[in-house]
Structure formats: C-alpha cells, structure tokens
Amino acid sequence: MFEPDLKKYPTSAGVYLMSGSDGTVLYVGKAKNLRQRLRSYFGAGGDGRVQIPLLLRRIAQVETIVTDTEKEALLLENTLIKKHRPRYNIDLRDDKTYVSVRIDLREEFPAMQVVRQVKRDGAHYFGPYASAAAIRDTLKQIYRIFPLRHASLKRCGKRSRPCLFYQIGQCSAPCHGKISAAEYRHLVDGVVALLSGREAEVIDELRSRMEFAADALRFEEAARIRDQIRAIEKSVETQKVADHSGGDLDAVGVHRDGGEVELALLFVRKGKLVGRRSYTLAWRLDLQELLSSFLREFYCRDVLIPDQILLPLEVEDGELLADWFSELRGKKVRLLRPQRGEKLRLCQLAERNAAESFRQRGSQRDARRKLLDELQQRFHLPHLPRRIECFDISNVQGQQSVGSMAVLIDGEPAKAEYRRFKIRTVEGADDYASLTEVLRRRLERGLREENLPDMILIDGGKGQLGVVVEVFGELGLGGRIGCVGIAKSRVYANVRGHAVERSEERFFLPGRKNPVVLRSGSAILFLLERLRDEAHRFAITYHRTLRNKAALRSSLEDIPGIGPTRRKALLKHFGSLKKIREASLHELRQMPGLPAKTAEEIFRFLKMS
DSSP states (O other): OOOOOGGGSOSSSEEEEEEOTTSOEEEEEEESSHHHHHHHHHSTTOOOOTTHHHHHHHOOEEEEEEOSSHHHHHHHHHHHHHHHOOTTSOOOOOSOOOEEEEEOTTSSSOOOEEESOOOSSSOEEEEEESOHHHHHHHHHHHHHHSOOOOSOHHHHHTSSSOOHHHHTTSOOOGGGTSSOHHHHHHHHHHHHHHHTTOHHHHHHHHHHHHHHHHHTTOHHHHHHHHHHHHHHHHHOOOOSSBOTTOOOEEEEEEEEETTEEEEEEEEEETTEEEEEEEEEEOSOOOHHHHHHHHHHHHHTSSOOOOSEEEOSSOOTTHHHHHHHHHHHHTSOOEEEOOOSHHHHHHHHHHHHHHHHHHHHHHHHHHHHHHHHHHHHHHHTOSSOOSEEEEEEEEEETTEEEEEEEEEEETTEEOGGGOEEEEOOSOOSSOHHHHHHHHHHHHHHHHHHHTOOOSEEEEESSHHHHHHHHHHHHHHTOTTTSEEEEEEOOOEEEOTTSSSEEEOOOEEEOTTOSSOEEOOTTOHHHHHHHHHHHHHHHHHHHHHHHHHHHHHHHHHHTTSTTOOHHHHHHHHHHHSSHHHHHHOOHHHHHTSTTOOHHHHHHHHHHHHHO
C-alpha cells in the first residue's frame, strides 16, 4: 500500500489528487491544511469512512496543488471533479431533469420558454418544476388568460396573417401589430405575478378592470375578464405547506441508515412548496463533509439558486459556499441552520421526506434483489447478476460496423455506463469477428480497472454464445462471469399453412443443448428483452450517425478543394446538402470565400453524381 512521506507536503491551503497506478484520478479533495488533511488518511487512526480503505489500497501517488486561499481551493476542487469524475467522489446521478420557465423582460415582447438549464443571462426563471408535462398544461391555461406570443417575432412576421393561436385567443399577435408594447407589458406583468405565486394580486387587478369595463358598459370585455378570474381561481392549488416569509428557499433533509445516506431537497418558491428531489449516496462519509460536497455538486449545475438554503447541520465551509453561490447567482445567498419556527419545520419535513424516500427505495431494492436472485437460479450464474451487460453489433452490408453495450445495475438501466464501439480490425459483414473484438476490448479494460460484469447477455443464439465462451477462455474468465444468449422468437406456419404462430424468446446457456424458455409475461423475460432492445437501439443509433457522416463526407469532401472546414461553411451557408445540390452555378459563386474554380468543381461533381 502507498505510504507517502507526509513531511514533503505543504501546510497551506490547496487541492489533493489521489491517483492509481495507471494515472486515473480516484479522488479529489480540498483542505485548509494539506499536510494535516493527508495525515488523517494515512495516519494510524485512519479517516473513518467506509470506502477509504478500498481507496487507499488503489492509490499509487498523491499530487497537491497549492492555492492562495481556501476559496480558490474550493473552486479548483469543483473544476477538477468535473474534469476527472473521480470514482470515490460523490456522484449525483439523477435521471430527472427538472424544468423551469424563462422570461426575458429585456425584450420588447417577452415570451415564455420551458427550459432545462438555468443560465446566468439576466432573464427571469421560475421553478424548478418536476413535471414538464404538468408545467406545459399550466402554461396553456396562462396563455388563455394572458395571451403572450408563442413563437419568434421574426418567424411569425414573415406570415401574411397572424397564426392560429391568435385566431383562438391564445396569442395577442404583436408580430402583426395587434397589440401595443405597453398593453403587452401589462400581460407580461400578470404572467410574472402568477408564476411568482402572487395570484391574489392578479385577481384584484383583474376585478378592478372588470368593474371599470362594466361601468363603461363594455359588457363583453367585462365577461372576458370575469372568465379569466375564474380560470385563475380554478387553476391555483392551495398549498398546505408554506413558508410564511414568502421567500425562495431550498430545505435539505438527511436520513442515515448504516452505510447509506438519503438526501432530500425541498424547493419552496414564494412561500409554496413546488417540488422535491432525493438522492441516495452509497458511501458513509462524515455528514458535514458529505453535505458540503453535495451542495457544491448540486448548485454548480445550471439550476436555480434560491435566497436561502436551509441545512440540518452546520458545514465547515458554509461561509465559502455562501459566497460562491452568491457570485453564481448575482445576489446574496445565505446558508442557514434554523433553530426554531417555520424554517425548522421545513428542515424537519425534508428529513421526513428523506426517510420516506429511503423506505420506498428499500422496497424497490428488495423487489429487484428477488428478481436478480431468481435470474441467478434460472440461468445457473456464478454470482448475483448485479451488473448485466448486453452487446449488439450493427452494420449494413459490412459498412460502418459498430458495437454497443447497454448496462443494467441492480436491475435498473445505467445509461452513464453505456458504451459504443467502432469496429477497427474487421472488414466486411462478420458479426462473430466484430463481437470478438468488442468483447476483448471491454473485458481487457475491465480486468485492468477491476470492473467486470456479473453477467453478459448476447443478442444471438449458440454461435454468438460460443464467441463469448471463447473470449472468456482467452482471458481466463471462465466461471467468473455468467453468459446468456437471447435469440428472437421463431415464426411457424400452422398446419393449414395460412396463419403464423410465434414462439417465445429462447435463451441459450453454455454447455446446454436445449434453450431455456421463460414464461410469457414474467419479470425476468421483460427485464432481459428490454435490455436487448436498448443495446439494439444504441447500436442502430450509432451506426446511423456514422453512416450519415460518411454519406455527407463522400458527397462533399471527395470534391477537389473541399475539406472539413469548407464543407462546414457550405452547409452553414446553404443550410443542407439538398440545397447545395439544388444550387445553381451562379448561387455557388455568390458564396463568400468560395473561389470561382472551386464553385465550378462543386457544381460539376454534384450534377454528375
């Protein structure tokens, strides 16, 4: 095990990088005193975290980068974690991308946009919202009340008349001068108030306008405003959970059970609870360091940063984090540990949500564990198949051959682990040789990184399965990894020769002559079919990408004088390959930066091809 000479390391603030023998960065951390922090790892007492002994056995070197201040170390640590994605740092994998509503009030006629990234661009953002479908339904109601524009002014202005949304009363058509900028701004103010949670303010304003219209005997306008008021009252859902201060804040809750920690984050906007997100962290860290790492990882993304972040415990670098978040947001952000009142209640509610999320995940884990146990027994696998990898090969007449790997971890798709392979050593349509190359590349790397699957699923029958067994033998993996071949169902004609009957999917095992047939509708069958379909989809998508690039290259870059740079310029100028083909010689000559001789070559080549 690596034993560093701690006296060689500085006592100033900075960042340390722990790397393996192959140079891969395994862990990145920051410290106010680098020598003291490293002593906590390699000293007699150890660090106290469960994964640290596993980490220390793999460390071959420790590098340090000294910074002038602890804040600089914080920022550098964040940058290095993003760059290297170390295995032993917190990784907030999340299959949910929350959406927000963006309105840029600097525009003359602002529009609402549903976005998944919050950028520091000066626009107003509202959210986050857990369901994109739900917020789009809400926006449909808002358009009926406040008919803002739907599309860009430039595009709509090219039309001879306003769009259909104007005809049905869901757009005020500023592109055709149907509303003044001042009147449009009044609509925008109403939308901002609604999205900010100030429904009562909007309703009061509308009621005043309704009464004024009725007094002026404009009864149709008064009736329309009355319907708007009713629509708002109907669409507004009263929140039982509210922060009486009416501000924007996030409340963090932590639930710890053995070696797992569940973190829940409640989003409160304008006094209303609008959403929740939760994370399960597999390693038991010091809770203060874990919470600090979580905050850095979460809020450095393109997300909304609120006025206040409520924490269940103090973090050592709380002031540094608050300062950094304030810079990112452009407004002051406070990290608080409430002791009483409504904010303490919100923290307690976040903690209960974390505990409930952990309980629900536990139930799901138990169900998945039962499924994996059944899979191990059914296919006689050497280990519980916690990590299952499925491989597929795709090509058309031997051209652009590619391989794909889809992955299940604990019965759930792990898309970050998916890989695609461009076949390097095989020419023509030889699926067996292509599969051999892909398996060797994957398993050789797995041996180096000590990251092997528990089971391999191959899309194919006995032939493909034989390839897997042969590669296992070459690499000395026989008996260490289970392998199964899944063959598509057969189609039979019935005795009359008219109708067809389809058999069930067949699964082939090494050393077994007859296939295993699973009961139709079984959970195992559904799981493996879904994985096979994912690998096939992933392979086809990659193959089409390469094929399209090759087709584009053969059409343009084979022309003398056309390279990648000029090809991009042509596509940018004309918009598509089809339009380049349709262009006249005069149009080609008019393109800026394109020599006349090259334009003639392009025209002659495309017309002849």
